[in-house]
Each structure stands twice: as structure tokens, then as C-alpha cells.
Amino acid sequence: MTNSSSIITDVNAHPTQDSSAGPDTYDLECRNILKTFDGGFTAVDNVSFQIPKGSFFSILGPSGCGKTTLLRMLAGFEKPTSGDIFIKGQSVTNTPPNKRPVNMVFQHLALFPTMTVAENIAYGLRQRKVAKHEIGDRVKGVLQRVGLPDSGNKNIAQLSGGQKQRIAIARCLVLNPDVLLLDEPLGALDLKLREHMKIELKQLQEEFGTTFVYITHDQSEALVMSDQVAVMNHGAFVQQGTPHDLYYHPKDAFVAGFVGESNRWMGRISSQSANGLEITTDSGLGLHGVSGENQSFNNGDKVEIFVRPEAISLVRGQGDSNNSNQLACHVVNVLFDGAKSQILVKDPQSNGEVTVSMPQTADFENLRKGELLSLSWTTEQTRCYRVEG
């Protein structure tokens, strides 16, 4: 991982198959979508993006960031105040939801409880006046593909959470939509099932080849499943890129803090050199770091510093390393979570807490509270971002 801000300069542009591609290679394109509500609140602020055919696109943001409003505009339930939405090159901005080649999997799925599974799936086909025998065949076919071939006659209440999920997706995919919109459908599931459904959703998307637009506030869902992720905050897209890009090259402090876990310090730049930045944190810690993507600083600028828990190397007791940043800390707590276990340590100088990933080696098995640990990490893994205001 050698990177600096100069290598990746254009993460926010469309990273794949851009300039050469014609407009019809995009299943969905939004141009300058703006949505303001009565009272002057701007829910979606001038958002533009393009989604290539057959990709899994996630919109990731905290609750209240406008992602649901954006999705509802794509589905047609809300009308943008200004801007245009194109599906396969055709403007659908003024098309009502029942005429758009887009279907939506609702947050609570909205499977009709008064119908059986087969009737639920057949509903959309009936609205399109598909011949009766063909409806039967297509319902059977899609049930087969989502792996529930014998569920046709069941009631919705008889299905488990994961099965409902698959039926809700089947109900949309049987209509061969150009784009499938998913509104945090995994939110209601328990953790174990959610982990399983993440993989399953990704597989379904690859199997059907339909473009998925998935909105979520859970960064792990977005990172695991997506080809492209857009991070949204205060109604605008902050950064768009592959999950890898977002994790390793966050564009600003918000993305750095929101995507993945980080230890944070606030501080000021004390000096700059070819080797990086010297920063003094507010608590008096001296760190060596690099500037984040597209950032440049003057001495004395206020910055936020991010270090990932897994970037920190550990040695028990007193220890030296070649890394530029070193810190001796005491163990406050061991947060055991199997392979994802973390150690919470306290740095005696600033009294700040730092989270470190527990190395999966036998050396750290019998770690005790209060024990001395030597932490170290490199300059490259210490990223600084400007603090606005």
C-alpha cells in the first residue's frame, strides 16, 4: 500500500468504462437531481451519477442523509424539484411509478399478506396482461431460480425472514426490470441471517444480471456486495468509487470516519516535508502522517487524523519498531469477538482511548487488563483531513 494523494486524483469521476461508453450502456443515469421539501429543506442536493449495466451500486449514508428520498425519486414516488432521471437513455422523470421499468424491494418488503406466494409474484405479470399459462410458467421459473420451488401455495406468514426476502426479490425480478431498487431490505433480519443474505443477494444479482441499486446505512453491507459505492451525506454524494477505493482512499474526513472503523485525533500541522506531515494532536501527541486524497495544508491548519485499528502493530511490553509512530499504552479492555476481536488501550500521555485489532496469534491470547503494550504504525497509514470551519 504505497499511496499518496497524487496517484489517485480522480476517484470521484466515473471510474469504469467512462468516456468511450455511449449513453445506452448506462442502465440508470441521474443528472443534477435536486429535491427540496416545503419549508426549504433540501433532501437531495444536486446529485449526478451513472450506473453501468448489470452492476451492483450502493448508496451508503447515515440516516437522514437523503438516500431514501433519492431512491423514491428513482422509483417515481417523489418528483425531483429539478434534474433528470434516465433509464437506458430514456428520460423517466415524468413517468409514473407503474410505467417505469424499475421495481423496488421495500424496507419491510411489502409482500401482500392477502395473497399466496405465487399470487404475489404473479401480481405484476397480471397487471401487464401476460397470458395465464405464461404467468404460471414464469412464476415457477423464478421460484426455482431463487431456490424456493415448492413455496408457491404458501401464505406469506408461513415464510421465514430469509424466504420472504427472496420472494420479495423474485416478485420484482419476474418482471425483468432494467433496474432493481432495494431499500435496506436486510435491516429487519437478525445478524446471522443478514450475513448470509448479503452473499445471497450478491449471487442473485450476478445470476440475474440486473442492475441493483441498494441503499443502506450499514457500511459492511455496502462494501461486501457492491461493485460501486456512493457515500452520501447531507443530501450530496461525497465520494463514489469501488469499495476498495473508499476504504483505502477516502476523499474527506466524513468518508474516512464513516467507511470502516478508525481511531481519530484532532490536531494541527506543525511541519511539512517530502516524507510527510508532522502533526501535534490537541492532547499533545506528536504523529507522523500523510495528507488524505486531494488535500494540501499550510502549517498550523486544523486537521482530523485517522488510523485504522488493523494498521497498528503490537508488541507486548516495551518494544521498538521501525515505524514512525510509536505509542506505549495500557490495556483497558479486551473486546473478544473471535476473529474480529479488538483491544481497547489507553495512552497515558493524552488519556485518549485507541482501538487496535487483536493479532490472531497465540502471543496475545492471555492478554490482561492493565498490561503494557507498544503500539506502532507507519506514516502512510496516518491520514490527515482538513477540518471544515
Next chain:
Amino acid sequence: MSLRTPKLRLGLLLLLTPMLLWLLLLIILPHVNMAIISLSERVSAGEYAFSLSNYAEFFTESLYWNTFLRTATMSILVTFLTLIIAFPVSYYIAKMLRGRTKGLVFALCLIPFWVSELVRTYGWMILLRETGVVSSSLQWLGLTDGPIEFLYNDAAIIVGLVYTSMLFMVVPLTTTLDSLDDSYIEAGYDLGGNGFTVMREVVIPHAMPGIVSGCIVVFMLTLGNYLTPALLGGKDSLWFTEQIFTQFITRFNWEQGSAFGILLLFLSSFIVWLGLKLSRQSFTRVMS
């Protein structure tokens, strides 16, 4: 568990006592008494014998069962009209309105029912009588030469009954429609449905228990209504409850009146049962 069972039984019994007493003293006892009276015939002064003649009278005298048929048909019509008018109102309250306005409009539906039925019916009479508001307005507008009597016909009865029944349809309908999450309606549109098909396949199936329970209440109340048909329909209104009243009060024929009462109970129950069968709803589900 076995230790607690007798205590639980006692608690349950105590809780149910007022209800059971009410049922027994005010509903079951009078009906048993009425059934016994209806099965007797006065042979001579103070002497009674068992007889089915009171029931035979109902089926042989065409006036009686015609009156019943007329009452039942008109009640079904009133129920249907009430449903047609109340459904959009309820849908509007439950699905279109939000927050304070929702409560306000719902209260507006409720307020007329703070006034007694008698006063409300007189209100209709003030509007519809020969010298009433509607008639005078039409004359003033020059749409008619002389005064028109709008009262004392079937239309007036139906208008009055629909008005009286409105609340009993709006309340259960609003409650069931309120419980329908907006996302079901949106999903209905999203999957290609139009206003009509979403209504038919999503909204109405969901609202069915509310529709049926509203219909049962309105039908029963209308069938057993006495005041509105008597006042708005006048002496020719031929409502079945008026027959019962006549037998008990005017002709002092308690045996015949009781037989009519029992017949009204069974025939109306039969119609409700038929309605439930036709709409494929179960009574317990509708009333829950």
C-alpha cells in the same frame, strides 16, 4: 400450573360476571320469554294454549312477509350505499390526511352523533318538508312553481338511514385502512398496478374485515331502526319494526308481536350469515 388453575377460573368468572349478568337478564331472559309467548295462543280470557299460529300468520298474511322483505331489501340497499359513501371518506381520512387534520376530520364525522337521533331526524324533516329549506330554495330559484314534498317516501327513508349509519361504517373502515402500511399501496403501483387494480387487489382485500364488520353493524341497526323510517317515511313507511310496535302497543297482541320479534332475529341472523359466506369472511375474524 394445576395449583393456579382454580384461582384463575375464579378470577375469570368474576371478570365475566357483569357481562354474563347483562347477557342473561337483558338479552337471553327476555328472548326466552318472548319465544314462549310467541308459541302460545289466547283461547279465552286468561287462558293460553301452545300454538304455532302466530308464525303461520307471518307466512300466510302477505302484508307481513312483504313488509319484512321490503325492510330487508331496503336495509341491504342502505348498507351498500353507506359503504359506497363511507369508503372514500375513510380512505381519505386514513391514507391522505396526516397528523392534526386527520384527527380533526375524523372528529367532524363524529360530532353529529353527539346530537340525539331524534333531533338529527327532525333536522332532515326541516330540510325536506313541503315548506322546508330545499323546497323553498327551489321555488326561490324559480326551478319549480309550487312547493314540493320530499318527505314520506322511500328515498327520504334511505337518505335518513344512510345518514344515521355513516359513523358505524366510517369507524371500522378508517381503523382497518389505517393499519394498511403505505408501502403496500406503493408496491402495488411499483409492480405496474393502476389506481383501480391497486384498490381491488391490495386495498379492498386488506380492508375486507372492516368492510364486513361495518356492514353487519349498519345492516343490523338499519333493520332494527324504528325512529327514522317512522318519522321520514310517515304512515306508509311499512318498516318491519313498526309492525312489531303495532302488535305490541296498538293491537295489544303480544303473542303476534313476540313471534315477529323472534322472526326478525332469526331472519336477520340468516342474512348476516349469508353475507359472511358470500364474502368468505369468518365472524370471529371480522369482529376481532
